[in-house]
Amino acid sequence: MNQKQSKPVKVTPSLHSEDEDLPDMGGGLPVIKYWAEHTFSPQGWQLWKTLLHKSACLSCSWGTGGQKGGFTNEAGEKLQRCMKSVEAIAAEIQPGIEGSFLEQQTIEQLQKLTSQQADRLGRWSFPVVLSEGSCHYQRISWDEIYRLTTIAFNTTPQRVASYSSGRSSNEAAFLLQLMMRTLGSNNLADCSDLCHAPSTVGLKRTFGTGTSMVSLKSLKETDCIVLAGSNASYNHPRLMNELIKLREKGGKVIVINPVKEKGLVKFASPAFPLKSLLNGSDIASIYLQPIPGSDTALFVGIQKALIEQEKVNQEFLQAYTENWSEVISQARETSWSIITETCGVSQREIETTAQIIASSPKVVFAWAMGITQQDNGVDNVSSIANTALMTGNVGRLGTGLMPVRGHSNVQGFGSMGVTVRLKKQIQQSLEKLLGRSLSPIPGYDTQALIEAADAGKIDTLICVGGNLYGANPNSDQVKGALGKIKTIIYLATKPNLGHFHGLAKEQTMIIPVFNRFENPHKTTVESGNNFVRLNNEGKTHLKNADLVAEVDFLTEIAHRIHGEYPINWRKLQDTEYVRQLIAKTIPGYEKIGDIDRTREEFTIGGRIFNQPTFPTSSGKAQMFVTPLPQLKLPQPSDFGVTNYTRGIVLALMTGRGYGQHNTVVYRTEDKYRGMSHRNCILMNRVDGEKAGLQEHQRVTVKGNASQLENIEIIYGEIRLGAALMFYPEVNLIFNPPLESRSGTPAFKRVPVLVYLN
Numbered sequence: 001m002n003q004k005q006s007k008p009v010k011v012t013p014s015l016h017s018e019d020e021d022l023p024d025m026g027g028g029l030p031v032i033k034y035w036a037e038h039t040f041s042p043q044g045w046q047l048w049k050t051l052l053h054k055s056a057c058l059s060c061s062w063g064t065g066g067q068k069g070g071f072t073n074e075a076g077e078k079l080q081r082c083m084k085s086v087e088a089i090a091a092e093i094q095p096g097i098e099g100s101f102l103e104q105q106t107i108e109q110l111q112k113l114t115s116q117q118a119d120r121l122g123r124w125s126f127p128v129v130l131s132e133g134s135c136h137y138q139r140i141s142w143d144e145i146y147r148l149t150t151i152a153f154n155t156t157p158q159r160v161a162s163y164s165s166g167r168s169s170n171e172a173a174f175l176l177q178l179m180m181r182t183l184g185s186n187n188l189a190d191c192s193d194l195c196h197a198p199s200t201v202g203l204k205r206t207f208g209t210g211t212s213m214v215s216l217k218s219l220k221e222t223d224c225i226v227l228a229g230s231n232a233s234y235n236h237p238r239l240m241n242e243l244i245k246l247r248e249k250g251g252k253v254i255v256i257n258p259v260k261e262k263g264l265v266k267f268a269s270p271a272f273p274l275k276s277l278l279n280g281s282d283i284a285s286i287y288l289q290p291i292p293g294s295d296t297a298l299f300v301g302i303q304k305a306l307i308e309q310e311k312v313n314q315e316f317l318q319a320y321t322e323n324w325s326e327v328i329s330q331a332r333e334t335s336w337s338i339i340t341e342t343c344g345v346s347q348r349e350i351e352t353t354a355q356i357i358a359s360s361p362k363v364v365f366a367w368a369m370g371i372t373q374q375d376n377g378v379d380n381v382s383s384i385a386n387t388a389l390m391t392g393n394v395g396r397l398g399t400g401l402m403p404v405r406g407h408s409n410v411q412g413f414g415s416m417g418v419t420v421r422l423k424k425q426i427q428q429s430l431e432k433l434l435g436r437s438l439s440p441i442p443g444y445d446t447q448a449l450i451e452a453a454d455a456g457k458i459d460t461l462i463c464v465g466g467n468l469y470g471a472n473p474n475s476d477q478v479k480g481a482l483g484k485i486k487t488i489i490y491l492a493t494k495p496n497l498g499h500f501h502g503l504a505k506e507q508t509m510i511i512p513v514f515n516r517f518e519n520p521h522k523t524t525v526e527s528g529n530n531f532v533r534l535n536n537e538g539k540t541h542l543k544n545a546d547l548v549a550e551v552d553f554l555t556e557i558a559h560r561i562h563g564e565y566p567i568n569w570r571k572l573q574d575t576e577y578v579r580q581l582i583a584k585t586i587p588g589y590e591k592i593g594d595i596d597r598t599r600e601e602f603t604i605g606g607r608i609f610n611q612p613t614f615p616t617s618s619g620k621a622q623m624f625v626t627p628l629p630q631l632k633l634p635q636p637s638d639f640g641v642t643n644y645t646r647g648i649v650l651a652l653m654t655g656r657g658y659g660q661h662n663t664v665v666y667r668t669e670d671k672y673r674g675m676s677h678r679n680c681i682l683m684n685r686v687d688g689e690k691a692g693l694q695e696h697q698r699v700t701v702k703g704n705a706s707q708l709e710n711i712e713i714i715y716g717e718i719r720l721g722a723a724l725m726f727y728p729e730v731n732l733i734f735n736p737p738l739e740s741r742s743g744t745p746a747f748k749r750v751p752v753l754v755y756l757n
């Protein structure tokens with residue numbers, strides 16, 4: 001192997017030495033160390049240039065940057081850029097992968113890489129194809145790419161599908177769905193299917209709108225934040241600043257999480273060097289650790305306590321909601337023993353929580369994956385909405401429901417119509433544009449897409465970003481299913497395991513694209529708090545790069561398939577025209593039509609409620625009764641393992657470690673949880689000892705699909721009966737139930753047998 005070949009497998013030494021003590025709070029000096037290492041590195045000037053570029057942060061949906069400059073948020077506050085942002089940029093400014101490297105690496109060799117090694121190969125910088133019978137990705141010309149793609153799209157519309165991930169722009173998203181729907185396909189699977197779809201479904205059925213109703217301004221007015229199933233200290237670090245400020249002004253933070261996340265107990269924020277960085281700031285006022293998957297029971301318990309404390313806002317319910325009496329009856333009639341047995345939190349703690357909520361003039365309810373990635377995710381969301389409504393905490397500045405979204409533009413994708421649940425209003429606008437009805441055949445969401453592929457029903461799949469293979473559960477099944485698709489086209493900035501394992505039957509193409517800060521076009525994105533940012537044009541650092549803008553690629557294919565129908569697609573390569581189309585089609589997005597002239601970033605109309613009237617048919621919020629989940633774990637014998645000596649069945653939560661962005665691993669250790677590598681399972685010492693297992697012992701973890709061996713036990717502050725492991729690696733072992741109304745897999749309650757042979 002020459003040097004270039006060995007480069008990818010070289011793993012950068014970790015930031016901390018092994019014997020260093022565990023940090024006793026989130027954030028803190030390790031974050032500063034990371035900033036310093038990267039910004040003073042040889043890549044440093046490129047990093048700074050990018051941080052200062054007028055474009056939105058790539059990483060999470062909290063959102064910062066844009067026209068006000070890289071470090072400024074929508075409230076005009078400075079220093080709003082976290083280390084996760086640097087992590088994401090550092091990965092994007094790697095050198096390009098060399099052609100000679102790909103010639104020398106067989107696909108079998110590439111399949112042996114870990115997620116981190118795949119990311120460290122560098123950037124895709126020219127188009128490549130892997131054809132049936134070949135064992136290498138090979139460079140291919142753009143003419144050939146367009147020729148093959150056009151042929152691939154020339155099939156029955158239902159046999160064409162797309163998958164997307166929320167890092168691309170609104171413009172690319174709008175064009176993707178327009179191209180697909182013009183073709184007659186509604187198969188617009190999106191990563192939000194695996195993520196916040198239950199929030200969208202749950203909020204929409206109650207309020208007629210599916211996004212957060214809390215702006216940053218409104219959040220700053222609140223007296224109390226309930227944070228359920230979110231590890232914001234890892235995944236939305238700037239939200240931590242709001243929690244710190246809230247606590248400082250005497251407000252309350254209620255954390256609901258089976259894992260005692262260090263950063264949610266105490267967080268040292270570099271944004272407040274004197275006040276917070278050295279000694280840390282208190283975050284949780286109260287920390288509840290429920291059984292995984294039991295949040296509905298916990299919220300019904302809070303409602304019951306509110307009723308008993310006579311703290312229900314009857315006037316509000318009567319004036320602004322429907323079906324409230326059924327919801328009240330449910331809470332009243334469900335016994336405390338059922339509630340506490342289901343959620344594992346004591347009546348006293350629940351009552352204290354209810355008291356805090358009731359005594360806070362303004363409360364915001366926020367949540368993330370711990371709530372949505374459950375087989376009753378929609379009920380979880382509704383149980384939170386019911387609690388907010390019962391206390392009159394909706395439709396007023398400083399109150400409301402706030403799903404903490406994922407990718408930096410995942411919400412924009414939904415707004416642009418990349419969804420299998422298209423808004424009626426957008427459908428009508430699109431039908432007007434097309435001069436005909438959209439296909440009535442419902443589209444495949446992500447899980448349905450994989451099933452359809454497995455059943456041989458898909459010929460062509462276009463993936464605009466993401467890692468369909470790595471993001472889904474039951475990795476081997478996904479691999480098999482993708483292998484039945486004839487053509488897969490991946491638009492990507494960097495390689496990931498999906499490009500090496502998610503291979504099509506006949507041809508897999510990789511289209512290297514510009515990222516947000518180097519795009520030759522102006523683009524826009526939408527944050528989780530409904531704020532639209534404008535990204536200036538940029539230049540790539542890649543030498544001799546042969547990249548394409550997503551917008552140019554999509555319009556060129558659309559032009560070749562659809563000609564000039566219903567519009568001149570090539571004209572849309574000027575993204576200003578796309579924005580004008582968006583302004584006419586997407587509700588609340590009217591201001592985007594002028595943004596090129598005004599440069600005025602804006603909050604989407606109709607999303608933030610300062611009055612408790614909602615876009616439902618009656619104008620009132622529709623409340624829903626939320627059945628309590630039945631949470632039984634299987635018996636060890638149900639796993640079909642006969643010859644084990646010691647073991648225990650646990651409810652496994654699968655999610656993110658500190659050094660990763662979704663399926664992309666940047667660093668292997670998770671120092672804050674004491675997990676020094678990726679093959680760890682976090683569990684409670686009492687569970688381990690009960691089963692006769694010891695800390696640091698290597699065990700097998702078996703789900704209902706397969707098992708992982710040589711997993712190190714780490715004891716931590718996690719509730720009894722629960723465990724935690726990292727995705728995407730763990731996705732190999734389980735095939736979870738899906739939330740029936742949103743199709744979202746129950747990633748956060750996977751029954752596993754942890755055992756020793």
Ligand SMILES: Nc1nc2c(c(=O)[nH]1)N[C@H]1C(S)=C(S)[C@@H](COP(=O)(O)OP(=O)(O)OC[C@H]3O[C@@H](n4cnc5c(=O)[nH]c(N)nc54)[C@H](O)[C@@H]3O)O[C@H]1N2
Nearest residue numbers: 229230231235292293368369370406407655656661662748
């Ligand atoms: N740095 C970084 N930032 C990111 C991402 C990333 O990977 N890295 N990913 C982005 C994306 S796409 C998303 S969706 C978000 C994800 O952000 P989060 O939702 O914060 O991430 P997760 O790690 O999936 O899980 C969150 C928490 O849910 C808790 N949890 C698990 N089960 C339950 C339960 O049953 N009830 C309750 N109450 N809590 C539970 C876990 O202990 C964990 O602390 O972050 C976004 N931002």
Ligand SMILES: Nc1nc2c(c(=O)[nH]1)N[C@H]1C(S)=C(S)[C@@H](COP(=O)(O)OP(=O)(O)OC[C@H]3O[C@@H](n4cnc5c(=O)[nH]c(N)nc54)[C@H](O)[C@@H]3O)O[C@H]1N2
Nearest residue numbers: 165191195465466467471491492494496654662663727747
């Ligand atoms: N077990 C388990 N599984 C989960 C989850 C979990 O908590 N537990 N979480 C789920 C969630 S919430 C989500 S959102 C999914 C994430 O699923 P995805 O969104 O499908 O996966 P990512 O890892 O975020 O995708 C990363 C890739 O996107 C590409 N990319 C980055 N920027 C751009 C760009 O500007 N344009 C284009 N075209 N490509 C780009 C790069 O090639 C990069 O490798 O995973 C889900 N899977």
Ligand code: SF4
Nearest residue numbers: 057059060063082238
């Ligand atoms: S909190 Fe999210 S949006 Fe803000 S700088 Fe960090 S990664 Fe970027």
Ligand SMILES: [Mo]
Nearest residue numbers: 195196406407
């Ligand atoms: Mo997500």
